[in-house]
Amino acid sequence: MAHAAAMPDAAPAVPAHQPSAGTLGVYTQKLGMWVFLTSEVMFFTALIGSYVILRWGTATEWPDPTKTLAVGITAVNTFILICSSVSMVKAYAAAVHDDQPGLKKWLLTTVVGGATFVGIQFMEYRNLLHEGFRPSSGLFGSTFYVMTGFHGFHVTCGVISMAYVTLRAFQGKYAGGKYEGIETIGLYWHFVDLVWIILFTIVYLI
Amino acid sequence: MTATTAQASHGHAHHEELPFIRKYVFSSDHKIIAIQFMFLSLLFLLLGGLLAMAVRWQLGFPGQPLPFGRLLGEGVAPSGVIAPKFYLGLVTMHATYMIFFAIMPLLVGTFANYLIPLKIGAPDMAFPRLNMWSFWLMIPAGTFALLSLYAEGGSPAAGWTGYAPLSNTPVYSGVSTGQIYWCLGIAVFALSSLLGSVNYITTVINLRAPGMHWFRLPLSVWALFITAILAVLAVPILAGAIIMLLFDQVLGTHFYLPSGGGQPLLWQHLFWFFGHPEVYILILPAMGIVSDIIANGSRKPIFGYHSMVYALCTIAFLGWVVWGHHMFQSGMNPTLGTTFMASTILIAVPTAIKVFNWMGTMWRGNLQLHVPMLNAIGFVAMFVIGGLSGIFMASAPVDMYIHDTYFIVAHIHYVLFGGSLFAIFAGIYFWYPKMFGRQMDETLGKWHFWLTFVTYNATFFPMHILGVAGHMRRIYDPNTYEFLRPLQSLNTFISVSAFLLLGSQLPFMWNFVRSLARPKMTDINPWRDNGLEWTLPSPPPHGNYATPPIVLHGPYEYSRPDTAEDFLPQDQPLPAHQETR
């Protein structure tokens, strides 16, 4: 689909399943995903930056998060998300090596991991709201819910897309070493994991 | 030059006939999407213009009933007289429609979509279905924006900049649902704009035709590419900021509310961190379009192609570190203000390079004063005024007096109307034949240009004087202030000019609609342009190029001494195999 050779006379003989690369040396879907991820970086910059500024730029009192939030269960949740990232790269490796059973297995693991994360976060929200910790509970509540909420929204979108990709994998759409779709959605998945690593530290632990 | 036939026997363009709804409604063809964007944003342009007329009526004839004003309803205009709250709604929604739903989709949605794949020799965008989503998301975004105008409790009244805490506290503004719709509309708009921009960047990087090196890209594509980079990085900041503004209203958060420990200035910083790159999103594509048209109209290579590209990049980069100049008088740290003043004033340098290079292009040319060229020259002439008045604001101490006065209103309109809109007109006249296969009427076009040019200046130039006299912006009735009363006659003059300015758009509207029914033209390259799009039939088929074109040289090979014609399309070989650029 992409014809992006830089020189008119230097179009190399491209093997059947190898995506072609443009100026930055990556195929189109992956490039598009990276461009999208840079914009996601800026989106989370707005949210995390506001948190940093409101917490450390002004002289207001800030409660100890480890006292309000359930750090233990969230640590487990963090671990689950990291695990789903690992299963995602295993799925990618399986796709590259055309290991179809492996691909299906690891994709399913990833979807289950992601869904578990969302489920646990949902329970956490329910408990917190029940205890009276709300978005309107001062700046801590405001920033907490907006940051983790939008992260959870991203995970949910990821789980839905992953479920779709898994369905396609079961239909054999990635057979023959066609790994591009898996790698591209994987980038998004790892990015969401990466954001959580930062959020877990600065929201729950500091 | 050879016209590529619509039916391709092999290669990329084996697109079977699609049903009407897939071809013209839920189309993933970048050209159809561009035209959809154009129709939608021209409607918003007209609506924004009508709101401006109501604003000008109140300022020109304060307290007089607006003609047909009773139609607006007693709630917003008792006995036809615009109420103060509705006035603020008009001001806010005029700017919101113009910036987010007219100028930006016209420049980016329309021209980026239409020109990028055609000009780089690509079959379509990198992600055609995302592109379709980018347009269809504009429908809910636009619907929210329209709903907010007539929402219960009044339309948003905090200005398009939505400064907190006025914007997020219904008690202070008297507006509730209107402001919420406004936030939702802009948030959805942000998503739409993001999908489009990701597409443009990926397309330019990966889908250029063989031989289309970076320094063989037309300046319009360069400008649209850099614009897309700005949008990808700036628009998410707006999305984040506006979501927090929304949550302050609906979830009871306190991001911008001092009562809960929040910071009103945080909103301003985030907004302008987006807002200044946004200003360049609104002008860089115009510069690119004008560069292409001026080179074509002058029948000369663009003067200093490389420095034009570097100037674009410099403006885009500096655009990130100047946002504080919107906040000189906000109570920001004066030392920070100094930094922002220095970076801001430096932008004058790359801007000056561009203006002088356009003049250099016209110098010793063979100027074809057709309608697109007239509008392009109009752009240069008017953009200079907007750029120069910017220096007054960039100087922080001078800004202290003219900040938030009509001086800044004049400035923004010289840049956005005199700049962007003239370029948009130029672009529409120029690419209309490619889009629809029909030429717009030249005589009506000239009438449109000259009437617009005169009434436009009569409307906006006196605003500088209002500003110097201290006339604040966004005030419902200047006569409350003793020192503004002598300006009433000037305000009336401006208003009458503004009505004539709207009237001057009638030839354009008629021309645009009427030309759709004119006979099809046979000439596929009426402007004798070098761009790849002019090697295709008009309108080009779905999938554009049957086989990828091979690009052999830069886009501005006009009037070469060694060619008989005064142009040389990019896929035609240079005489004697000379390698240029």
Add this chain to the structure above:
Amino acid sequence: MPAAEHKHPNYIAIWIYLALLTAAELTVALLKLLPRNWLVIALLFLAVWKALLVALYFMHLKFEPRRLVVTIIAPLPLAVILILAILTEFAKQP
């Protein structure tokens, strides 16, 4: 295609690495092993370390063409400029 494209690091090793770093974070944070400022610095350091592992190995930035990596990193200073500028702004307030 260059061979580097499909280089697979030992993902399980990185998984263990990440798990250990997470455990280290929790220990430092919950037992409050360090004075407040040092605690913040240590935790941020650990978080960035983990994020880098994810970016380099899971998102295989380590194996991507350098020009892609540079392009992706280029906008990050903007984020830093934004936050630092606003922080200076509010720093002057009592």
Add this chain to the structure above:
Amino acid sequence: MQHWWFPENASSYGGQLDAMFYVILYITGIVFFVVEIGLLVFVVKYRGRPGRKAAYIEGSTRAEIVWTMIPAITVVLIALFSQRLWSLVKSPSQIPADATPIAVEAKQFEWHFTMPGPDGRLGTDDDIFRKDTLHVQVDRDYVVELQARDVIHSFFVPAFRLKQDAVPGMTTRAWFRATRTGTFEIACAELCGVGHYRMPAQLLVQSPAEFAAWQAAQGQ
């Protein structure tokens, strides 16, 4: 016609700010005429004629260096001069140490002024409170401490060329010295709600004698 330009200046630094405005006006005016006349001349001189071919010129590095350097030097000079003035009007270190404080609280759609009594200090018993009227003495330094009760307002004294936003949740400062007596208008310059247009206040600059008499009258 005289009202179609700056109101007559009445502050110590207003003259310098106006001078800066005129400097920029002259510089930009020259550029304006160069560009507009240039465009006009080109349009007439190089207008298309059949059979003529344009000159094939791709650019000129020397010309571009010239029109890069001239604007660059000019704007750097403008920035340097502006910086000096900016610091004079807004830098906290430039606020005269012995300036008399005035507390201004802006609310929708009123100005609340708290002026010190004869002791020259705020927060004492002789403070004078006025709504929408501010009394100051000519040739004396004042520092305005701005606060906002609800939304952002902007303290704008056109005759002083002074503008400073009042932001809820923080105190902003601005200083001035009136150089002539008279009654001037204070306006709100930041959109602050439905009554933004009707937020005028009076600023009375009085001679020392008048001011002392007024101040004494308040104490009774």
